[in-house]
Amino acid sequence: MNMNKKKFAVLGFPIEHSLSPIIHNSFAKQINVDISYSKIKVDLEKFKEVVIQLKDEKFTGVNVTVPLKFEALKVSTSSSEGAKLSKAANCLTFKNNKIIHAENTDGFGLVKDLSNKKIDLMNLKILIIGAGGATSGTLPSLIKCKPKLICVANRTIEKAEKLVHEFSEFYNYKNLQFDSLSLKKFSDYDLIINATSSSLNNNVIEIPKKLLDLKPVLYDMMYGPKSNFFLSQAKGEKKFDGIGMLVEQAAQSFYIWHGFYPHTSKVIKDLESITNGS
Numbered sequence: 001m002n003m004n005k006k007k008f009a010v011l012g013f014p015i016e017h018s019l020s021p022i023i024h025n026s027f028a029k030q031i032n033v034d035i036s037y038s039k040i041k042v043d044l045e046k047f048k049e050v051v052i053q054l055k056d057e058k059f060t061g062v063n064v065t066v067p068l069k070f071e072a073l074k075v076s077t078s079s080s081e082g083a084k085l086s087k088a089a090n091c092l093t094f095k096n097n098k099i100i101h102a103e104n105t106d107g108f109g110l111v112k113d114l115s116n117k118k119i120d121l122m123n124l125k126i127l128i129i130g131a132g133g134a135t136s137g138t139l140p141s142l143i144k145c146k147p148k149l150i151c152v153a154n155r156t157i158e159k160a161e162k163l164v165h166e167f168s169e170f171y172n173y174k175n176l177q178f179d180s181l182s183l184k185k186f187s188d189y190d191l192i193i194n195a196t197s198s199s200l201n202n203n204v205i206e207i208p209k210k211l212l213d214l215k216p217v218l219y220d221m222m223y224g225p226k227s228n229f230f231l232s233q234a235k236g237e238k239k240f241d242g243i244g245m246l247v248e249q250a251a252q253s254f255y256i257w258h259g260f261y262p263h264t265s266k267v268i269k270d271l272e273s274i275t276n277g278s
């Protein structure tokens with residue numbers, strides 16, 4: 001084995017379908033760097049033990065996915081502001097065999113993907129549905145774009161209220177609201193993002209007709225066929241699944257580890273055809 005080969009992995013449960021190895025290997029080819037990137041299935045109970053083992057085995061870093069992102073922050077020894085506030089991390093970097101540094105690149109990935117799609121968040125009214133890790137992980141980046149309004153709507157309204165309270169206070173951002181899923185606080189949203197896990201159980205988040213009639217952009221953080229549950233409600237032309245976000249969050253992890261931000265457009269196109277079966 002090449003001793004200079006840098007070692008990485010993605011940890012999650014389940015993990016079989018993760019596209020992260022394909023993405024990171026194609027980025028590595030762009031700069032001719034020799035890496036290994038494996039998928040490791042690990043549950044919450046074993047997570048800490050496995051992370052420490054990988055650090056001791058001189059891995060450079062790991063990506064962390066559902067349901068381990070909250071735990072990833074807990075095992076870290078230092079963390080970025082966004083990860084701290086989100087209480088969730090998806091990128092751990094090992095340094096000097098001692099430090100486990102946690103970052104959350106999901107928000108960066110979402111904003112970068114929207115920007116690739118020429119969606120400028122600054123003047124938009126955004127509705128984000130869900131108040132779990134997917135929402136808390138991306139809110140710091142969304143808030144930094146200073147949209148006109150962000151409303152967090154959740155089935156359990158108390159969770160949305162708590163998130164909104166914490167984030168608006170920290171960022172001193174007044175245009176953050178919360179709502180229940182019945183969306184009584186109507187607004188003319190320009191962009192509606194699904195950050196729930198509902199489609200994993202084949203459930204549809206139903207958007208009220210009066211919101212859809214305004215033809216907002218619909219964005220689902222899920223990708224592939226599962227995103228159809230949400231996106232098929234679109235009345236406008238613009239609807240996107242989360243494959244671009246997946247690639248861009250990976251690109252930011254790659255940048256953290258290699259100091260090079262990879263070209264992403266071809267990788268996104270290739271994965272779109274794999275995940276949508278076209």
Ligand code: ATR
Nearest residue numbers: 130131132133134135154155156159196197198203
């Ligand atoms: P993640 O870390 O992936 O965001 P999570 O923390 O379990 O996962 O959060 C999942 C989110 O999806 C929550 O906002 C959850 O709503 P509750 O807070 O009310 O549980 C939401 N969610 C999951 N299934 C849903 C469904 N069928 N309808 C509406 N919301 C759903």
